Amino acid sequence: MLQPIEPVMDPATPPGHPRDLGGPWHSEAACRSDEAGLFFAPSKEPTAARLAREEAAKRVCARCPVMLECREHALLQPEPYGVWGGMTAAERRVVLARRRRREVELQRPAAGIAVAG
Template identity: 55%
Template structure:
């Protein structure tokens, strides 16, 4: 029998915020662009996703998750991939000053 006494405890606190997310059950299409999506179509999808995020009670937790895990795609916490990169770059520059 395995000795489970050294295993870390439950990690539910790391993801429990997702149960309260405004996007829960909406599917990923609103938050992740399909291959080849560009221009107005992409901007409209991103805006629709951000409107959902704007009313989300766990927006801050979602954004922090995306920043901590380096989410490379999609709208998380109301920010697109490009916006998250810019956010990280501003924080990095600010920390170096």
């Protein structure tokens, strides 16, 4: 089971955004009653056991009513370990790298467009 998580409150987040909840979203987490320790790796976990554990954790996440809030929290913090929002730490690193690339591309002036002056 995950430890209680305080919701991320970003002053730039407009009201009504999923992170801008009236109460802590983690109170609805499907993993709150998980006793199997699916979400974080024990030390020296063999690869096959890790893969099986992560897939089991993802199945819990798939029926979690706050999966999107949890995932975004884990991406924004970012949370370096464990399964959050149906994603492993490695999967979150890929998403974050894509987001960073997209941000860089959006800031780059479009090639081949003449600037009027």
